[in-house]
Amino acid sequence: xxxxxxxxxxxxxxxxxxxxxxxxxxxxxxxxxxxxxxxxxxxxxxxxxxxxxxxxxxxxxxxxxxxxxxxxxxxxxxxxxxxxxxxxxxxxxxxxxxxxxxxxxxxxxxxxxxxxxxxxxxxxxxxxxxxxxxxxxxxxxxxxxxxxxxxxxxxxxxxxxxxxxxxxxxxxxxxxxxxxxxxxxxxxxxxxxxxxxxxxxxxxxxxxxxxxxxxxxxxxxxxxxxxxxxxxxxxxxxxxxxxxxxxxxxxxxxxxxxxxxxxxxxxxxxxxxxxxxxxxxxxxxxxxxxxxxxxxxxxxxxxxxxxxxxxxxxxxxxxxxxxxxxxxxxxxxxxxxxxxxxxxxxxxxxxxxxxxxxxxxxxxxxxxxxxxxxxxxxxx
Numbered sequence: 373x374x375x376x377x378x379x380x381x382x383x384x385x386x387x388x389x390x391x392x393x394x395x396x397x398x399x400x401x402x403x404x405x406x407x408x409x410x411x412x413x414x415x416x417x418x419x420x421x422x423x424x425x426x427x428x429x430x431x432x433x434x435x436x437x438x439x440x441x442x443x444x445x446x447x448x449x450x451x452x453x454x455x456x457x458x459x460x461x462x463x464x465x466x467x468x469x470x471x472x473x474x475x476x477x478x479x480x481x482x483x484x485x486x487x488x489x490x491x492x493x494x495x496x497x498x499x500x501x502x503x504x505x506x507x508x509x510x511x512x513x514x515x516x517x518x519x520x521x522x523x524x525x526x527x528x529x530x531x532x533x534x535x536x537x538x539x540x541x542x543x544x545x546x547x548x549x550x551x552x553x554x555x556x557x558x559x560x561x562x563x564x565x566x567x568x569x570x571x572x573x574x575x576x577x578x579x580x581x582x583x584x585x586x587x588x589x590x591x592x593x594x595x596x597x598x599x600x601x602x603x604x605x606x607x608x609x610x611x612x613x614x615x616x617x618x619x620x621x622x623x624x625x626x627x628x629x630x631x632x633x634x635x636x637x638x639x640x641x642x643x644x645x646x647x648x649x650x651x652x653x654x655x656x657x658x659x660x661x662x663x664x665x666x667x668x669x670x671x672x673x674x675x676x677x678x679x680x681x682x683x684x685x686x687x688x689x690x691x692x693x694x695x696x697x698x699x700x701x702x703x704x705x706x707x708x709x710x711x712x713x714x715x716x717x718x719x720x721x722x723x724x725x726x727x728x729x730x731x732x733x734x735x736x737x738x739x740x741x742x743x744x745x746x747x748x749x750x751x752x
Contacts, residue, residue, distance in 0.1 A: 400655070404575035414513075414566035426581040428527035431535070440634045441533035448540035448627055453620055455551045463613040465559040467504050468497030474504055474611040481669070481693040487680060499676060505556065506672040509564035511601070512552040514594055517574035518628075519545035521590040528583035534635055541631065544624040551617050559613070569666040573659055584639055588652060591632025592710050593659045599625040600703040629706065636714045653716045657724055660707065664728065667699065701733070708733040 407413045413420050436442070467474050470493060477496075480503050482488040488499065522545050526538030556563050566574075577589030599622065606618040640649060673686045681689075690696050708725070711717045712734050717725070725731040 400576065400580060404572045404579065407575055408568050408572035412568055412571075414568065414571035424524070424578060426524060426528050426583060426586075429530055431530075431532045434532055436533055438531050438533035438634075441531065441537050441631075444627060444631060444634070445533065445537040445540065448537060448544075451623060451627070452540070452543065453547070455547050455554070458620065459551065459616050460613060461554070461558070463611075465555075465611060465613060467501040467560050467562075468494075470497065470500075472610050473500060474609055474614060475500065475605070476608055479503070479608060479695050481690045481695055482677070483695070484693075485689070501560065501562065502672050502676060503669070505560045505562035506564045506669055507605075508552055508556055508560070509562075510567050510570060510666065511598065512549065512556060512563075513566040513570055514574075514598060515545055515548040515552055517570075517578070518590055518594065519549055520574075521577060521586050524578070525583055525586050525590070528586070529635060530583075531635075534631075537631055541628055544628070548621055548624070551621070555614070555617060564671045567666050567671060569662045569668075573662050573666075576659070584636060584644075585652070585655060587632045587636050588656055588716075589659055591628055592636065592714070593656065593663060593707060595625055595628045595632065596707040596710055597663050597703045599629055600706050601699070604699060604702040629710065633710055633713060640715050649715065650718075650720070653718060653721050656711055656716050657721055660704075660725070660730065661728065663703075664700065664730075667696065667703075700729070704730050705733045705736045709736045 465474065477483045477500070480488070480499065482499065488496070491499070519542065522538060522541040526535055526542060529535055529538060573589060573594065577586050580586065602618045602622050602625065606615055606622065609615055609618075640652070644652070668687055668690050670683070670686075673683065677686060708717065708730055717734060722731060725734075
């Protein structure tokens with residue numbers, strides 16, 4: 373019965389994936405979708421083993437010469453920070469504080485619901501606490517995926533300069549897992565399970581044997597979305613420790629996205645066929661839809677609102693809320709221009725991005741040509 377319920381809840385997403393018509397992409401997504409959306413392995417298992425189908429590439433000549441990668445590597449080396457000593461963990465955090473909230477009530481998709489407005493201060497505080505914990509929990513789960521993916525692409529990417537930079541990203545992602553887990557467990561004392569849509573994306577990019585899809589899924593899609601989300605949260609929060617944490621993480625994420633743009637721009641321009649390019653284009657579109665649905669906060673809904681409204685009504689509430697409109701704009705304003713820059717936003721798929729309300733971001737600023745000085749300035 374539970375599998376049937378999960379299948380019913382996942383129906384619109386599966387229909388959306390099938391409508392793309394690329395059978396190879398659909399086939400590559402079916403296993404992750406079944407494990408994530410139907411079996412809900414991210415919720416039903418304490419740990420998950422995934423089969424990894426990729427090859428590591430050794431360079432016995434140690435050829436150097438990728439200038440952009442070299443600049444990025446130098447910037448990464450001088451931008452490392454220590455999560456234990458460079459953040460002020462002595463700051464007291466009250467996630468239920470209504471006078472100086474960690475996130476303003478306008479950030480909550482339920483803020484304008486009459487049922488929420490009728491709640492007393494204690495219950496409103498619980499919901500503020502829940503939304504913040506849910507959001508940061510999903511960032512934590514995404515950072516664990518990024519840590520594993522960074523290890524994989526460092527092994528698999530063909531250029532030595534890219535491998536050297538990749539080694540710094542592994543360190544960055546380990547630090548991000550550390551800081552988000554510490555904030556959630558020590559300051560918020562609440563941790564949510566991984567969202568099913570995020571699980572599907574992580575499963576899909578981890579188990580695919582093609583290194584460029586790992587770059588595309590993690591560096592361009594997940595990291596690009598996180599960069600926008602972190603920037604938005606840093607702008608609206610009044611909590612000094614969270615602001616410190618996000619400022620440090622944003623500087624790292626900017627390098628990670630730039631890394632993906634450099635690598636994939638070079639690879640897609642000259643080393644794949646038109647058929648392969650179309651497949652990557654469709655794959656990126658399906659991941660974009662999963663990432664959009666990742667922020668429907670079903671885990672929070674199940675805890676606080678499932679007894680008052682249907683999931684379909686909740687989804688409409690979240691997607692139509694002023695907060696989510698601004699949040700989506702912030703999250704996708706980097707992803708869409710970067711897809712265009714690496715050649716994965718052709719006229720063939722533009723109508724589907726337009727239907728999802730995402731094409732409006734295509735004229736935005738893509739990943740810049742960053743210098744070491746630019747990247748260090750992001751930490752100021």
